[in-house]
Amino acid sequence: MDIEQRQAELIDHFVKQASNQKGAALGSVIVEATSQPSLFAFSEILAVPNIAEFEGTENSKYLDMLRLFAHGTWSDYKNNAGHLPQLVPDQVLKLKQLTVLTLAETNKVLPYDELMEELDVTNVRELEDFLINECMYTGIVRGKLDQLRRCFEVQFAAGRDLRPGQLGSMIQTLSNWLTTSDNLLISIQEKIKWADSMNEMDKKHRKDLEEKVEEAKKSLSHKVC
């Protein structure tokens, strides 16, 4: 899909930069990557070994920040604000966009109240502006805004980076889908057979009826004569 294509170049660029740098410079690479407006995928950068080295050192908060952007939401940031470095406005925006994506993971219909709470937005106008400008125009989300029912129906949401356990649940969903479509195929075949057999019965019935009519006509004509 096009989002992935747009991101592919940026991902390569940042992975290269990350593998070439070390230490504090790497921290600035991470900050740059997370402020980049069209980049939403961070698991490749997370996988770079130089960054994994950050674990446990004083720069570990950069690693945590990267993990937050890969899997977390805006409320996670607010709860852990002490441990994480200050976010620039670009990063704040991106984190909010990623929050919307995470919310879209679980429900297809997102009520405005929940969205306003998660995104720290107080009025509906601001929320709608955010959704329209930052989410739909960038193409990460597609859906309909229902102001009367105060909800946002999501039709399509770009994928976020996968948590380690999600692969299993994805496989489960796929196998459920497969079994459902197999059952559907079987029931369609049965319906086709039913339609054919009903057709046969109908023809037979018609033929019987016509034969009876013929007989009745003949018997009448004999009686007259």
Next chain:
Amino acid sequence: MASSSSSGLTFKLHPLVIVNISDHYTRVKSQMNHSSSATTTNDDNNNGAQPRVYGCVIGIQRGRTVEIFNSFELLYDPSTHSLDRAFLEKKQELYKKVFPHFYILGWYSTGSDAQESDMHIHKALMDINESPVYVLLNPSINPAQKDLPVTIFESELHVIEGIPQLIFVRSSYTIETVEAERISVDHVAHLKPSDGGSAATQLAAHLTGIHSAIKMLNSRIRVLHHYLVAMQKGEIPCENSLLRQVSSLLRRLPAIESEKFQDDFLMEYNDTLLIAYLAMFTNCARYNILSFLPDFVSF
């Protein structure tokens, strides 16, 4: 005579050409049947059941790709075993005016396999195009056959028994469609049987269409499932962008479970049932109305 080609040219065939050739053959064959039942004809060359028709194919050659767009018929002169040259040139000129980019790429004929006499025609065309293609359509209908009965032959210079000779070699081809062609081919594929007035056969045909579509979807999902399982077992390195796309896809499921859908669906179902009921009513009641009517219009 025919082995597989090694010239490295890619052939792209448009469905219009196939339809043209089969149309030409069908016309000639039905005219032959019609006229032979009325009078005896002189068309003894067209042996019995399978007349051979000939024509020219035109298209564009860009580098190594040969794309065959269109075709037109030619007259075959059985006495000299060659195609009518003057007619070919006149047609070529006419087509050049309408399609300035198209060149004569070769010729076509019908039959079950390429024959020796075809080589003469092939050589005759070699002065227009130094390597013409020969498109052969097999008009015999074989219900067990799954592929198109169209073969494309090229000519290659092979040394056989010390003499360099031109022989035909088969080439593979792909079918390429323009949007307009796709629409018409789709339309032809969906033709219902002409007496398919019975509701059951139409229903069966419709259901069969849906069935094959779902089957294709099913196989694709199976591939995805297999891929993910292999990735989980570690046989394939994890490719994150694909996983992201799959996860965004899976989030669109379940697609048909909301309450609103159930409501709308039931409403439409009820409407259809009601209309069917009403139609059946009217159907039965017309006899009754005819018997009531004299009472109502009595003067």
